[in-house]
Amino acid sequence: MTTTTGELRPAIVGAGPAGVRAAQTLVAHGLRPVVIDEAPRAGGQIYRRPPAGLAQRTARTLYGFESKRADALHQAFDALRGRIDHRPDSLVWNAQDHQLDVLHNPTRGTSRVPYSHLIVATGATDRVLPVPGWTLPGVYTLGGAQVALKFQGCAIGRRVVFMGTGPLLYLVAYQYAKAGVQVAAVLDTARLADQLAATPAMLSQPAVFAKGVYYVGWLRAHGIALHGGVRPLRVLGDEAQGCVTGVAWQDGNEERTLACDAVGFGYALRSETQLADLLGCRFDYAPLHRAHLPVRDAAGRASVEGVYLAGDGAGIMGADAAEWAGERAALALLSDNGVAVDTARAAELERRLDRITGFRHGLERAFPVPDDWAAHAPDELVVCRCENVTAGSLRRTIADAGASEMNRLKALSRVGMGRCQGRMCGVAAAEILAHATQQPLQQVGRLRGQAPIKPIPIRLVPAEGAGA
């Protein structure tokens, strides 16, 4: 390789843990990457920073155990100032011919960002398996509830129930309780037995495991009701008033209810893969993630030359793994272009990433996605709220028209055809399709990505040639 670094124009999409460490690594090797991020300030979702004028809470209170890591990441990013081309508030809505189409949200201006190499660190959103009543105002995803707390400095309600499964369930409940919100209960679809069975695998990351144990212990010690092995039945609410009044769940043979005015729910996270899709990356089914994901090698190289994948956008591995994967992908980008890199460091990062895979298996075992969700989803349940498509109408489409694949189901039923383009409802629709057709989840396929990645104003100011 004879490339000089001066010819490289790397771009990084996403300024979370993966994107920040990738940028730092490229800068350390003399490159000046473009870093494009939808948020006004870097940090991603987990280390999301409040707007500058709303910083009344300290990092310690905002991020708890993670405050050191959050501080470190923020400081690492701040130290890059002037050495990267940072584009905050910017949505990448299309990719084509080695150029990204970027919409700057506050001004609605558009630009084209050419790149020679691209690190895709697009992160994740909540994995949503809806429950009747979830469309009521006052129902949030766990991630949404956390963003409200961290970014907007407010809670989703006064008396909140957290419901679903996954590590975020206990973390958000803990953060809410610490912030002084009354947590009415934590309802986990996983059973205690799941957690016990998973303990050996989880001990591969003892510090992370200890934090999880701590949250649960803290919640218990503070008298917050924790129920395992539940099946959420519905969010109770006053339709006319448009508010949540409680939740109902199945506990063994017993139906139980609890009053609350807000609900946070979710089943861990799902990767944001649309950009990788538009770039033409090859996807495969990843059983651990219960999803079709863009394939990558151990260093993060995608199937498309010059494209690298890092962080939760390529598979949910958590914030620490995202930092390592971001750095590893940047090293791969550099070495692929003839830049000398610390190969021992690269190997160490790969070892760490490999080790965390065992922990991830443990997490899936501890907090399994309820695989009977589709069987219990009532016909009147709204699955796709953009298009108001119910579980029943999906089942009718599948039965009457013989839809056996996700894009077919979308075409015939409108599921995933609205503003979110399936980012919220796709997981649930796939579960229903797999269940109704008695196919394994991997066989129902995945929704094809189409530009724009998120809705764009029709009055786009046309970009003049190459941006920058």
Place this chain on the structure above:
Amino acid sequence: MSGIRKLQTEVAIVGGGIVGSSAALALRRMGVDVVLLERDFCGSRSSGVNFGGVRRQGRPLSQLPLAQRAHRIWGRLPELLGTDGEYVRSGHFKIARSEADMASLERYRALSSDFDLGLELISAARLRAECPWLGTRAVGGSLCIEDGQANPRLVSPAFALAARRAGAQVFERHQVDEVAHDGALFTVRSGNELEVRAPVLLNCAGAWAGAIASQFGETPPMRSRSPLMAVTEPLPRFMAWSLGVEGGGIYCRQVERGNLVLGGGTGITLDADRARAERDGIATLAMQAVELLPALRHAHIIRTWGGTEGYLPDREPVLGPSRTTPGLFHGFGFAGAGFQIGPAAGEVLAELARDGRSDTPIDAFAIERFDEQPVSSLVPT
């Protein structure tokens, strides 16, 4: 593995778009045995992802007999398919943006007068009064009140489903790898799964039909193109008509839910199977849309897409018998305008398959019309 499945039938059809599927349905209604092979899902390509215009107005006169026949089929959609496919005779309005355009629309009305399309010219003054939502560049236009729109995602698969219900054997996700003819029977093979033998073969493979034709020594100069489509988020209903523009460029319609479906320009072909919208095309289409319909100026585009369709140089389809091979009939190359006439093309193919002839005039679509083409133009690009 239980080995290849072998079927013998009266008519084999390659391609489950609206043409192939409606041919299958028509054949079953005649009592003819038929097997249809579709590489993906029926109606999942151009037939299912097009604009959804169901329009006769503006078609070449050569297509009007077919379009009229199709118009009658569209009117019976629920009876034929068991669904209306969101088909509505909402009116199709062709906009004139200059006096010259207006004159051209007037000429078209005169030329097509034999076909009873019911075209009505609308003046600028009347347009201002009745359609305040139209942008100022529209100086008038021509309305075909009985033309309309439908949801292609529903209609095209519904033809295939209806054919299947009527007894057609429809094999989806069965790509045809090999077609042969022994002088009496065609053999169509899909991988190691399926082999179909039939005395009659209908080539309805859309953008991919050229490959089949060329196996029988016919290579019409077909190119693939991908019309670009976009859709906005739902907006309050303000427009019933489906709109086109004289001279082309942009077309749009508002669906029951309120979304505006926009079409115009060309997408990019990614590979043999896939196409997508292209950034400059999206920007141009968006600009034209706001100019045409100022009410859109605050809307968001939520999705763009493109299908892949075959185009012949004269933008007319190939519809009729092969000139080299008895029993082979073509129906492809509809140049992005096959949705409305597709069901009639299917019926004509069914008649050709059964009787060798059809009462609907199709001479203009004969594959022979390319015989005089210089060799250089036969190279597909």
